[in-house]
Amino acid sequence: MNSLLNEAIDWLVKLLTKTGLLKKDLDYNLLRASMVIIFLLFGYQKWFLYEAKVLIPYIGNDPFLSWMYPVFGIQGASWLLGVSEWVFGALLFLGFWNKRLGVLGALGSTITFAVTVTIIPFMPNGWDPAAGFPAMAGNVPFLLKDVVLLAVSIYLLKQDAMRVCLQSGARSQVGESVHHSLA
Amino acid sequence: MMAQLNQLILQLSKTIPFRSNLDRHLIRAAMVFEFFAFSIQKWNHYTVEMLVPMISHSPVVFWLLPVFGLRGTGDFLATTETIFGVLIFLGYWSPRLGILGALGSIVTYVGTTTIMPFLPGAWAQEAGGFPIFTLPMGFLMKDVLFLAASFYLLKQDVMRAALEINPSSIPVVGSKKQNVSIDRYTRVNR
Numbered sequence: 613m614n615s616l617l618n619e620a621i622d623w624l625v626k627l628l629t630k631t632g633l634l635k636k637d638l639d640y641n642l643l644r645a646s647m648v649i650i651f652l653l654f655g656y657q658k659w660f661l662y663e664a665k666v667l668i669p670y671i672g673n674d675p676f677l678s679w680m681y682p683v684f685g686i687q688g689a690s691w692l693l694g695v696s697e698w699v700f701g702a703l704l705f706l707g708f709w710n711k712r713l714g715v716l717g718a719l720g721s722t723i724t725f726a727v728t729v730t731i732i733p734f735m736p737n738g739w740d741p742a743a744g745f746p747a748m749a750g751n752v753p754f755l756l757k758d759v760v761l762l763a764v765s766i767y768l769l770k771q772d773a774m775r776v777c778l779q780s781g782a783r784s785q786v787g788e789s790v791h792h793s794l795a
Numbered sequence: 796m797m798a799q800l801n802q803l804i805l806q807l808s809k810t811i812p813f814r815s816n817l818d819r820h821l822i823r824a825a826m827v828f829e830f831f832a833f834s835i836q837k838w839n840h841y842t843v844e845m846l847v848p849m850i851s852h853s854p855v856v857f858w859l860l861p862v863f864g865l866r867g868t869g870d871f872l873a874t875t876e877t878i879f880g881v882l883i884f885l886g887y888w889s890p891r892l893g894i895l896g897a898l899g900s901i902v903t904y905v906g907t908t909t910i911m912p913f914l915p916g917a918w919a920q921e922a923g924g925f926p927i928f929t930l931p932m933g934f935l936m937k938d939v940l941f942l943a944a945s946f947y948l949l950k951q952d953v954m955r956a957a958l959e960i961n962p963s964s965i966p967v968v969g970s971k972k973q974n975v976s977i978d979r980y981t982r983v984n985r
Contacts, residue, residue, distance in 0.1 A: 621891045621894060621956065624894065625894070628953045638946075639943070640947075643943045645943070646939045646943040647940060650936065653926075660922055662919050662921065712797075712800055716800070740842055741841070742840075743839045743842075747839045748835075749845070753836065753934065756833075757829065757937040759829065760940065760944055761940060762825070763944075764940060767821065769807070770817070773807045780801065
């Protein structure tokens with residue numbers, strides 16, 4: 613049984629190796645494309661009053677974001693987030709060709725999702741009333757997914773920073789460290 | 796401006812997180828975390844009820860409800876998610892198990908992303924409908940990225956497994972550009 617499974621995996625690995633899956637940047641490009649789509653769609657929502665109202669429990673309860681309401685108002689805060697998300701999304705998109713802009717987009721993206729993850733502990737009615745803490749309810753499952761969005765942002769940040777270093781001939785300055793982490 | 800940006804990038808690249816494999820481990824760890832968190836949710840009757848509109852409209856798992864009932868469907872999905880999470884976690888050490896986990900993860904997120912066109916109440920009618928989406932739709936949209944991340948894990952683990960089977964099976968890196976594009980993670984760690 614065990615050897616049969618191993619044979620099957622071996623066969624699969626060889627097959628996938630032949631398809632060129634490993635040679636190209638397909639995974640890197642897919643992750644970037646997905647992030648661009650997410651920023652485009654979620655940024656777009658924030659132009660509308662409907663979404664501005666949906667955001668009230670998210671922004672109003674977070675210590676890092678709640679200052680936005682007294683300063684910008686409910687619609688203003690939503691607009692500001694919409695603009696920043698479109699800017700980060702556009703930078704990530706341009707990162708397909710220009711890795712420097714990609715670094716900026718990934719930095720913005722990392723900050724965005726680091727902040728949204730901090731909302732989780734402050735979200736009211738976030739846990740299943742019957743089962744309690746680890747069982748999520750309400751808006752928490754939606755926010756919990758940002759953990760992966762954060763990890764992917766950090767991945768893009770590192771990838772793009774490394775690619776800039778190699779492109780710009782900065783190898784001599786950075787020296788072995790970059791070489792090592794890419795190699 | 797450009798000089799400052801270059802400087803920033805150089806500084807970033809020198810920090811320890813950037814010299815390690817932190818990014819790879821983070822994506823794996825985040826995926827494992829999600830599988831566990833969402834499977835805990837499904838062991839629970841109350842939260843499975845919230846998922847009924849999604850499950851019943853998924854082209855991949857709609858049949859679960861008539862076959863297993865509500866309780867059974869929750870248990871079934873929770874079990875598969877726990878298994879995939881464990882396999883992806885074990886992928887830290889065994890790329891072969893990681894491949895199985897990544898394949899399961901791809902099936903899972905193909906199952907969830909394909910719900911989107913069929914989800915009732917996906918567009919906020921009170922705000923004029925399409926393209927303003929409601930919370931469940933936004934929740935599913937994030938799975939597009941999860942699908943890409945599953946594919947990323949599959950690639951990582953296939954590469955590591957291929958090196959285990961035959962160290963010369965990975966094309967040796969040629970041009971400078973390709974140098975970066977290929978994650979030669981395993982070559983360092985071997």
